[in-house]
Amino acid sequence: MLIFISMAEPVTGDDNAMLEACIAKLAEGDVSAMEPIYDATRASVYAYALSMLKSSFDAEDVMHDCYMKIFSSAKGYAPRGKPLAYIMTVTRNLCLDRLKESGRTANIPDEDWEKLLRVEDVPSNLEAAGWMKILNDEERQIVLLHAVGGFKHRETAQIMEMPLATVLSRYSRALKKLKKHIAEREGEI
Numbered sequence: 001m002l003i004f005i006s007m008a009e010p011v012t013g014d015d016n017a018m019l020e021a022c023i024a025k026l027a028e029g030d031v032s033a034m035e036p037i038y039d040a041t042r043a044s045v046y047a048y049a050l051s052m053l054k055s056s057f058d059a060e061d062v063m064h065d066c067y068m069k070i071f072s073s074a075k076g077y078a079p080r081g082k083p084l085a086y087i088m089t090v091t092r093n094l095c096l097d098r099l100k101e102s103g104r105t106a107n108i109p110d111e112d113w114e115k116l117l118r119v120e121d122v123p124s125n126l127e128a129a130g131w132m133k134i135l136n137d138e139e140r141q142i143v144l145l146h147a148v149g150g151f152k153h154r155e156t157a158q159i160m161e162m163p164l165a166t167v168l169s170r171y172s173r174a175l176k177k178l179k180k181h182i183a184e185r186e187g188e189i
Helices: 013-027 031-053 054-073 083-102 112-118 125-133 137-148 153-160 163-189
Strands: 002-007 117-122
Touching: 013 031, 013 083, 031 054, 031 083, 031 137, 054 117, 054 163, 083 153, 137 153, 137 163, 153 163
Parallel strands: none
Antiparallel strands: 002 117
């Protein structure tokens, strides 16, 4: 059984060009450029923040802080063709700061996963939430960045500040865990 988890369409080359142009407009003081940036990236930013913070309230706070940081630092942004990677790095750093401040860990409540995931060919979003919960934090972040966010493994490695080989092995391990869990669940039905 093939499961497709999607929050939004992956960012394409055209989207990258649009994001670069919008950040340049922000740097020039055009506040209206913030809306297309938000619209194109909000699902990925929220999913990544939620996977790290495990709280919808904290994820929403980090989302807000992320866009404020993008707005305030637009003048210093150096275009490199991957603006979403920059935005996700800002998100990651803000999440790490938030985790250091609070020094806590928690499980993501089912209702937060329901907001995050839309799963086709699955009886319910709650079941999908259970599938994602079998992954550890790192595996979940890697899967979200690659499979949901559309990042290449190399980009995921850069965002997570990990070696590429580590990202590849953890992604593979996560898929095996999910496949095993799905096979077990199908055996119960």
